Amino acid sequence: MGKVISVANQKGGVAKSTTTLNLGVGLARQGKKVLLIDADPQGSLTASLGYVEPDDIGTTLATIMMNIINDEEIAEDEGILHHEEQVDLLPANIELSALEVTMSNVMSRELIMKEYIDTMRSRYDYILIDCMPSLGMMTINALVASDTVLIPVQAAYLPVKGLQQLIRTISMVKKRLNRKLTIHGILLTMVDFRTNYAKDIASRVRETYGSKISIFENVIPLSVKVAEASAEGKSIYCHCPNGKVSMAYENLTQEVLENEK
Numbered sequence: 001m002g003k004v005i006s007v008a009n010q011k012g013g014v015a016k017s018t019t020t021l022n023l024g025v026g027l028a029r030q031g032k033k034v035l036l037i038d039a040d041p042q043g044s045l046t047a048s049l050g051y052v053e054p055d056d057i058g059t060t061l062a063t064i065m066m067n068i069i070n071d072e073e074i075a076e077d078e079g080i081l082h083h084e085e086q087v088d089l090l091p092a093n094i095e096l097s098a099l100e101v102t103m104s105n106v107m108s109r110e111l112i113m114k115e116y117i118d119t120m121r122s123r124y125d126y127i128l129i130d131c132m133p134s135l136g137m138m139t140i141n142a143l144v145a146s147d148t149v150l151i152p153v154q155a156a157y158l159p160v161k162g163l164q165q166l167i168r169t170i171s172m173v174k175k176r177l178n179r180k181l182t183i184h185g186i187l188l189t190m191v192d193f194r195t196n197y198a199k200d201i202a203s204r205v206r207e208t209y210g211s212k213i214s215i216f217e218n219v220i221p222l223s224v225k226v227a228e229a230s231a232e233g234k235s236i237y238c239h240c241p242n243g244k245v246s247m248a249y250e251n252l253t254q255e256v257l258e259n260e261k
């Protein structure tokens with residue numbers, strides 16, 4: 001049975017999509033069967049895999065969730081795009097925003113994504129969900145459907161502060177809706193090792209949360225190569241195979257695999 005990991009943080013721009021993509025492709029490079037789910041109406045994960053006009057895609061996560069709400073049949077592989085880097089993608093676009101509003105009147109609305117993901121678990125080793133930057137119903141759906149949460153945190157003061165709210169939401173979901181949910185770990189992203197500030201933040205996160213939540217040993221360095229890779233619709237391994245970000249995501253992949261043992 002596949003493992004489901006939500007990549008979540010309500011703060012925008014902390015490298016959720018970048019991490020989902022490069023951890024996902026990293027796992028695929030280790031021979032794992034991987035499904036990436038874009039659960040953000042901005043469609044950044046979808047776009048950074050080269051599907052540059054997400055709003056033109058006909059079948060997305062919103063379509064699938066709407067089918068579940070309407071109790072309609074979902075064909076095998078419906079909406080799934082097969083990327084050349086050996087990962088599958090269920091894309092997202094702006095329709096997901098409209099769906100989130102519609103869902104306010106739906107019975108058991110927190111369980112819609114879980115219903116879909118549970119049917120996909122037997123087909124994949126890993127299912128990674130790129131959450132949107134909010135703690136609304138779509139993120140709750142992702143947390144309910146997941147086994148663990150990976151929390152990317154940009155090495156800066158404010159995002160570190162916002163973590164408490166996310167941790168509280170995860171605890172509530174665990175208590176009321178998904179008892180087996182755990183926090184996989186905090187991943188420090190966009191770390192600029194040239195500055196002492198970044199090092200201070202890293203040690204501060206370790207001091208504040210290290211006793212309660214595990215923090216990935218590997219951190220992701222800041223590099224302009226990341227934006228270049230997503231503009232090309234490729235993973236960092238393809239765009240800059242010997243660069244520091246590529247190595248960092250490869251090491252993170254190993255750490256995630258080690259955690260399974």
Ligand SMILES: Nc1ncnc2c1ncn2[C@@H]1O[C@H](COP(=O)(O)OP(=O)(O)OP(=O)(O)O)[C@@H](O)[C@H]1O
Binds near residue numbers: 018
């Ligand atoms: N290690 C890095 N070094 C430099 N830039 C990075 C790095 N990781 C991500 N970025 C850039 O930061 C921006 C935000 O990244 P990304 O889209 O992955 O974040 P996000 O948390 O998914 O954003 P949102 O909350 O808007 O969905 C992008 O422009 C991306 O190219």
